[in-house]
Amino acid sequence: MSALTRSWRQHLISPEQLENMIAQGERLDQEFKSDRKQISDKDIYEEVVALANTDGGKLLIGVEDDGAITGAHSRHGRITDPIKLQSAIFNNTVPSINTRVSIVPHKKGTIITVIVDPYPEPCATSSGKSLRRIIGPDGKPQTVPFYPRDQRSRRIDLGLLDFSAQPLEQLTMNAFDPIEIDRLRNFVSALQGDRSLLELTNEDLVKALGLVETRDARLIPNIAGLILLGKEDVLKDVLPTHVVYFQVIDAQNNVKVNEPFRTPLLHVVQEIETRFKARNEEHEVQMGLFRFPVPDYSPTGFREALNNALLHRDYNRMDAVYIQWQHDHILITNPGGFPEGVTIENILVHEPKPRNPRLAVAFRRIGLVEQTGRGVDKIYHGQLRYGRPAPDYSRSDSHGVRVVLNGGTTSLKFAAFVYDQDRQGTPLTLDELMILNALFHERRIDAEHAGALIQKGTSQGRSNLERLHERGLVEAKGERKGRVYHLSAVLYRKLGKAAAYVRSHGISPIRHEAMVLDYIEAHGRIERKDVMDLCDLSSQQAGRLLKKMSSRGPLKRMGTPPRWTYYVLDKQRVT
Numbered sequence: 099m100s101a102l103t104r105s106w107r108q109h110l111i112s113p114e115q116l117e118n119m120i121a122q123g124e125r126l127d128q129e130f131k132s133d134r135k136q137i138s139d140k141d142i143y144e145e146v147v148a149l150a151n152t153d154g155g156k157l158l159i160g161v162e163d164d165g166a167i168t169g170a171h172s173r174h175g176r177i178t179d180p181i182k183l184q185s186a187i188f189n190n191t192v193p194s195i196n197t198r199v200s201i202v203p204h205k206k207g208t209i210i211t212v213i214v215d216p217y218p219e220p221c222a223t224s225s226g227k228s229l230r231r232i233i234g235p236d237g238k239p240q241t242v243p244f245y246p247r248d249q250r251s252r253r254i255d256l257g258l259l260d261f262s263a264q265p266l267e268q269l270t271m272n273a274f275d276p277i278e279i280d281r282l283r284n285f286v287s288a289l290q291g292d293r294s295l296l297e298l299t300n301e302d303l304v305k306a307l308g309l310v311e312t313r314d315a316r317l318i319p320n321i322a323g324l325i326l327l328g329k330e331d332v333l334k335d336v337l338p339t340h341v342v343y344f345q346v347i348d349a350q351n352n353v354k355v356n357e358p359f360r361t362p363l364l365h366v367v368q369e370i371e372t373r374f375k376a377r378n379e380e381h382e383v384q385m386g387l388f389r390f391p392v393p394d395y396s397p398t399g400f401r402e403a404l405n406n407a408l409l410h411r412d413y414n415r416m417d418a419v420y421i422q423w424q425h426d427h428i429l430i431t432n433p434g435g436f437p438e439g440v441t442i443e444n445i446l447v448h449e450p451k452p453r454n455p456r457l458a459v460a461f462r463r464i465g466l467v468e469q470t471g472r473g474v475d476k477i478y479h480g481q482l483r484y485g486r487p488a489p490d491y492s493r494s495d496s497h498g499v500r501v502v503l504n505g506g507t508t509s510l511k512f513a514a515f516v517y518d519q520d521r522q523g524t525p526l527t528l529d530e531l532m533i534l535n536a537l538f539h540e541r542r543i544d545a546e547h548a549g550a551l552i553q554k555g556t557s558q559g560r561s562n563l564e565r566l567h568e569r570g571l572v573e574a575k576g577e578r579k580g581r582v583y584h585l586s587a588v589l590y591r592k593l594g595k596a597a598a599y600v601r602s603h604g605i606s607p608i609r610h611e612a613m614v615l616d617y618i619e620a621h622g623r624i625e626r627k628d629v630m631d632l633c634d635l636s637s638q639q640a641g642r643l644l645k646k647m648s649s650r651g652p653l654k655r656m657g658t659p660p661r662w663t664y665y666v667l668d669k670q671r672v673t
Contacts, residue, residue: 653668
């Protein structure tokens with residue numbers, strides 16, 4: 099048996115797996131292709147290329163757009179040979195794309211599945227056609243042409259091209275604004291950047307920061323140099339994609355302020371910092387003999403989020419960076435999705451991967467961002483130390499990264515507790531802070547939940563919880579996998595929530611039932627989510643309690659299970 103045959107057999111798909119795949123419907127990474135009229139090999143090559151140019155995925159031949167199985171015709175003979183089809187795809191794509199093909203028998207017809215991995219560079223058919231998958235205006239996935247400008251963005255995302263390092267052959271050192279060079283020196287001094295830069299001449303300074311390229315003994319600005327130091331008129335002409343909007347939006351979604359900035363980045367940072375400070379109110383908290391300010395928004399967290407947006411945006415896209423100050427949060431958006439490999443689920447632990455490496459180096463040496471590239475940690479820490487929710491990246495997609503920084507109302511007592519830990523020389527790590535913040539809002543947590551929260555797995559989640567337990571900040575109930583944690587009585591008292599400790603520590607099952615009956619007496623009915631909130635139970639625990647009370651009385655289940663169910667008092671069984 100050949101290695102190729104062995105590889106194919108390892109990736110066989112069962113009818114059950116096929117049905118699960120079809121049940122998910124068409125997605126960005128999954129395409130259904132009808133074969134009623136026997137599609138051509140060319141169509142298959144094109145769909146494979148489109149998937150490879152996106153993030154990989156699955157092509158199912160013999161399935162209609164609505165998921166109906168109609169079956170696939172045999173290809174290249176009486177019976178489709180998956181090895182031959184893999185070879186045909188490999189030989190008709192550039193670069194050659196490896197796939198895994200399965201022939202899946204089904205009672206409604208045979209299905210051909212083609213699994214495609216994401217490819218490390220833009221792909222095309224051997225005839226030169228390049229395509230990709232996108233979400234269309236109707237919200238449905240579709241295959242569209244992959245134009246050269248989009249291919250360049252893809253190469254940037256894959257780390258194959260540093261757009262910020264591209265030389266601008268038509269420019270000279272005269273494109274740099276002396277005022278901006280002075281501003282850069284002031285930034286280095288104020289931010290404790292690489293102070294050796296301050297001793298250099300202007301020419302040596304831009305060389306040291308990698309903002310120029312040498313051509314025949316001439317210094318030619320690159321895009322990073324132009325973005326940082328360029329004269330405003332030159333910057334507008336050469337890089338019209340560079341624009342940053344500062345907006346203020348009221349509770350009725352009316353835009354009250356709309357300021358565009360097309361100036362070099364350091365000037366942009368300075369101007370937006372000025373507006374941030376003017377709007378960011380502070381509340382003074384007294385703790386014993388000490389006073390300390392609690393701002394509406396963390397200056398450090400905001401600064402890092404802003405710098406990340408400027409640094410990691412895709413300057414190849416005709417779009418802008420937006421800083422939107424809304425009534426209860428700040429939304430920061432930058433064009434271009436996360437760099438290749440970075441997701442919402444691993445953003446805290448993935449190695450730094452700047453979209454513009456040359457610009458990133460300059461930012462670090464100036465002191466604008468962390469030398470370690472872990473600025474995201476500061477964004478999280480800035481939010482959590484004041485008892486606010488973690489930064490929210492859930493609105494991000496392949497077109498842009500969007501982070502929400504919640505502000506406004508905060509827990510001053512939680513902020514005071516964190517401040518006290520710092521003052522005592524026992525500062526909380528980011529992992530510990532994330533877990534305590536979650537417990538402050540959710541009351542209970544287990545090792546698995548904690549591990550997912552800090553993005554480091556169950557083992558690390560458990561280690562952090564036990565460390566907090568040793569410090570007397572959390573208490574634990576149960577053993578092994580059933581072990582759950584909640585804030586300690588001492589900490590609840592410090593946070594002014596002594597009553598919450600009683601709820602988190604646990605209430606007897608008998609008391610749970612009495613609380614459910616009291617709730618129904620007051621409101622006439624109760625749902626599972628009401629029980630979860632009322633008794634501080636998980637969804638499964640609340641379900642078991644309601645099932646127990648309805649099976650033997652005194653409750654009666656109403657509605658259509660499992661989604662629209664609620665419970666009322668069963669008067670016939672009430673004694």
